[in-house]
Amino acid sequence: MTATQTTRVTAEPGLPFVDVVREFNAPAARVYRAHTDPELFAQWIGPRRYSTTVERYDARSGGSYRFVQTGDDGARYAFHGSFHEMTEPNRMVQTFEFEGDPGHVSLDTAELEDLPDGRCRLTVHSTFQSVQDRDAMLAAGMTDGMNEGYERLDGLLASGGA
Amino acid sequence: MTATQTTRVTAEPGLPFVDVVREFNAPAARVYRAHTDPELFAQWIGPRRYSTTVERYDARSGGSYRFVQTGDDGARYAFHGSFHEMTEPNRMVQTFEFEGDPGHVSLDTAELEDLPDGRCRLTVHSTFQSVQDRDAMLAAGMTDGMNEGYERLDGLLASGGA
Numbered sequence: 011m012t013a014t015q016t017t018r019v020t021a022e023p024g025l026p027f028v029d030v031v032r033e034f035n036a037p038a039a040r041v042y043r044a045h046t047d048p049e050l051f052a053q054w055i056g057p058r059r060y061s062t063t064v065e066r067y068d069a070r071s072g073g074s075y076r077f078v079q080t081g082d083d084g085a086r087y088a089f090h091g092s093f094h095e096m097t098e099p100n101r102m103v104q105t106f107e108f109e110g111d112p113g114h115v116s117l118d119t120a121e122l123e124d125l126p127d128g129r130c131r132l133t134v135h136s137t138f139q140s141v142q143d144r145d146a147m148l149a150a151g152m153t154d155g156m157n158e159g160y161e162r163l164d165g166l167l168a169s170g171g172a
Numbered sequence: 173m174t175a176t177q178t179t180r181v182t183a184e185p186g187l188p189f190v191d192v193v194r195e196f197n198a199p200a201a202r203v204y205r206a207h208t209d210p211e212l213f214a215q216w217i218g219p220r221r222y223s224t225t226v227e228r229y230d231a232r233s234g235g236s237y238r239f240v241q242t243g244d245d246g247a248r249y250a251f252h253g254s255f256h257e258m259t260e261p262n263r264m265v266q267t268f269e270f271e272g273d274p275g276h277v278s279l280d281t282a283e284l285e286d287l288p289d290g291r292c293r294l295t296v297h298s299t300f301q302s303v304q305d306r307d308a309m310l311a312a313g314m315t316d317g318m319n320e321g322y323e324r325l326d327g328l329l330a331s332g333g334a
Contacts, residue, residue: 115281
C-alpha cells in the first residue's frame with residue numbers, strides 16, 4: 011500500500027519564484043524517464059479531467075516540446091517550451107509557456123535525488139518574468155493541477171507503467 | 173556623425189531582474205538580424221578584447237546555440253542556451269548559461285520597436301533564478317560587457333556591415 015505523498019509548495023511574497031518539493035516511491039531514474047519519455051509524460055501531466063496529446067517532445071539539451079491538453083468539455087489548452095539542459099537522471103531545465111496567455115514564459119529547474127528504500131525527491135524551482143506572472147499562475151490553479159498530476163504519476167509508478 | 177548611445181540599466185534591489193533599454197541608429201529589422209545571424213552576432217557580442225566563435229546558432233523558436241569567446245590572453249569563455257521564441261523582427265526569448273558557472277541560467281526577453289528616423293529601441297528583460305545570481309552577474313561586469321558589445325554593434329550598423 012502506498013501512503014499519500016505531500017507536495018510542499020513555497021511562494022514567497024514579492025518574489026517571482028515557486029518552489030516545489032515532492033517525494034516519489036520510485037528511484038530518480040524512473041521519475042526522470044516519466045518526465046522525458048513523451049508516451050509516459052502524456053499519461054500523468056496535469057489534472058485528471060484532461061487528456062494530453064504530445065505533438066513534439068525532444069527531451070534533450072537544446073530540444074523543444076509542445077503538448078495539447080483536451081478537457082472533458084472539449085476545451086483545448088496548448089503549452090510549449092525549450093529544453094535548456096537535460097541531464098539524466100537528476101536535472102531538467104526548461105522553459106514553459108501557456109499559449110492561452112502568450113508572452114509569459116517561465117524557467118523551470120527540476121532536480122531529482124535518490125533517497126533510501128528506492129524512493130526519490132523532486133525539487134522544482136520555477137522562475138517567472140515578474141511577480142505578477144507568478145501570482146497569476148498560482149491564482150489560475152497551478153498548484154492543484156500539479157498536485158493532481160503528481161498523484162497520477164504515483165499511480166503510473168505503482169502500476170509499473172513508468 | 174553618430175551620437176553616442178546611452179544604455180539604461182535597471183536592477184531593483186531584492187528582485188532577480190535586470191532591465192536594459194538601448195536605442196540604435198537602425199531599424200528593428202537590422203538589429204534583429206544582427207542578433208540572429210551567427211556571422212553578424214560574432215562580430216559584436218561582448219567586449220572588444222574577445223573574439224567570438226559561434227559553434228551552433230539555430231536562431232528559431234525551439235533552436236539552440238553555443239558560442240566561445242577567446243580573450244587577448246587566450247582565455248576561453250563558453251556560453252550556451254535555447255531559443256524559446258524568435259519572432260522577426262521584434263521579439264527574442266532565450267535562455268543563457270555561462271559554462272564557467274554551470275547550473276546558473278537566465279531567461280532573457282528582448283523586444284525591438286521601430287522609432288522615427290530609421291531608429292529603433294531594444295528592451296531586454298533578464299530574469300535570474302535567484303537574486304544572488306542576478307547580483308553576481310552584475311558584479312562580474314555584465315553591464316560593461318554589454319555596453320561595449322552594443323558600441324561594437326553601433327559600429328557594425330554604421331559601416332553597413334549589418
